[in-house]
Amino acid sequence: MGDYRDINKASWDERAPAHAASPGYNVQGFIDDPALISHVVRFDRPLLGEVSGLRGVHLQCHIGTDTLSLSRLGARMTGLDFSPAALEQARSLVARSGDDVDFVESEVYDAVPALGGEKFDLVFTGIGAFCWLPSISRWAATVAALLNPGGRLFVREGHPMLWSLTDSRSDGLLVVDLPYFERDEPTVWEEGGTYVETDVVFTANTTHEWNHGLGEIVTALQSEGLQLTGLVEHDSVPWEALPGQMTKDDRGEWRLTAWRV
Numbered sequence: 001m002g003d004y005r006d007i008n009k010a011s012w013d014e015r016a017p018a019h020a021a022s023p024g025y026n027v028q029g030f031i032d033d034p035a036l037i038s039h040v041v042r043f044d045r046p047l048l049g050e051v052s053g054l055r056g057v058h059l060q061c062h063i064g065t066d067t068l069s070l071s072r073l074g075a076r077m078t079g080l081d082f083s084p085a086a087l088e089q090a091r092s093l094v095a096r097s098g099d100d101v102d103f104v105e106s107e108v109y110d111a112v113p114a115l116g117g118e119k120f121d122l123v124f125t126g127i128g129a130f131c132w133l134p135s136i137s138r139w140a141a142t143v144a145a146l147l148n149p150g151g152r153l154f155v156r157e158g159h160p161m162l163w164s165l166t167d168s169r170s171d172g173l174l175v176v177d178l179p180y181f182e183r184d185e186p187t188v189w190e191e192g193g194t195y196v197e198t199d200v201v202f203t204a205n206t207t208h209e210w211n212h213g214l215g216e217i218v219t220a221l222q223s224e225g226l227q228l229t230g231l232v233e234h235d236s237v238p239w240e241a242l243p244g245q246m247t248k249d250d251r252g253e254w255r256l257t258a259w260r261v
Helices: 004-021 027-032 039-048 065-072 084-097 108-114 136-146 214-223
Strands: 055-059 076-081 102-105 120-125 147-155 187-190 206-209 246-248 254-256
Touching: 004 084, 004 206, 027 065, 027 084, 039 065, 039 147, 055 065, 055 108, 055 136, 065 076, 065 084, 065 120, 076 084, 076 108, 084 102, 108 136, 120 136, 136 147, 136 214
Parallel strands: 055 076, 055 120, 076 102, 120 147
Antiparallel strands: 187 206, 246 254
C-alpha cells in the first residue's frame, strides 16, 4: 500500500491550493483585515486563555490561518506541517498579510529535531489532526519534548465517537461502524472531494487514518508527565461532519438536528 505518510501527503498537497482559494478559509479576509481571527480560534478563546507573549508552535498547521490567528492574539508562533504545498500557501498568506509567523516542514513525529530542539510555552493542535497519526503515544511524547516546564498544550479535536460513526445514512440513524480505539492497521479511504467548497477535481484520493479513544489520548499525555487541567466535550463542530443530519447554528458551528444530548 505504500508508506502512509507519502499517501496522505499526496492528498494534502493536492488539496492545499484549493483550500487556500476556498471561501471557507477566507485567505483574502486575513490579508484585508489585520484584526481578523479564524473561526476555530475565536471559538477556542474562552478556553484557550491568555497567549500574549507566549512562544508557541502549531502542530499540523495546514495553510496557517489558525497559526496566524494565534499570532494576532500576541503569541510568537511557528507552524509545522508535513505538506510542502500547504506551507507554500501558509508562507504566501503571511507574506501578503504582513504577519510575523514562521513555518517549518516536518512530519509531526520529527518535530523536535526539525525545530532545533527549541522549547515552547504553548503547543496548539486543532480539529482534524489526530486521525492522521498512527500512534497517539508517540505524539504525546513529541508534545512533552516540545514543552517548556510549566508550558501548556491546547487541543481542540473532533470527538473520537464522531470519527467512529458512519458518515451518512438514508434512515438518519447514528451508527457506530468504524473503530473507536487505536488500531495498528489504518482505515483506508478512497474518496474524492474535500471538506471545503471547491470545483477542483482531485486525483490523489486515498488516505490512511486512525482513531484514538478519549481515554487513550488522556492516558498518553499523563504518561508523559502532563497534568490535565481541563476537558470539555462540545456538542458542535465547525463543518458538516454528518451530511444531512446537522444544522448550522448562529456561531457558525454544526450540531445534530434531531438529537439534543
